[in-house]
Amino acid sequence: MVKFFITILKLTTFIAIILVSSQLIKWNGKSVSDQVKTSLSSVEGSAFIHDAKRSTTQLLEDAKEAVKKHPIRGTSIGFTHAEKKSASLNPNSRSEETEESITDQEKKELQALFLKPTTDSN
Secondary structure, eight states, X not given: OHHHHXXXXXXXXXXXXXXXXXXXOEETTEEHHHHHHHHHHHHHTSHHHHHXXXXXXXXXXXXXXXXXXXXXXXXXXXXXXXXXXXXXXXXXXXXXXXXXXXXXXXXXXXHHHHHSOOOOOO
């Protein structure tokens, strides 16, 4: 346990030294931290990043549509979190499949079971 805390202390000290030195060391008139920020901002604005973002967004939308069209039965893969939440908040909303799968005879039997008075077996 003591070795764990010593390792954490060493790691924290190393990270602090790196952060402080990146602010103090100058490179081309700017600190290393500023150089990294400038480099990252130029990469974020590049056409490659925009193309990659656009294609991954389109791929994600296509995948969501495919899952909605062909949900896997018995799992929650076919639903997003918002759809699950809205379904749980609105008890009157049923899927068409549930409505069709219960026949009138089954509905009458279930109603009879619910309305049947329960007798105490004592």
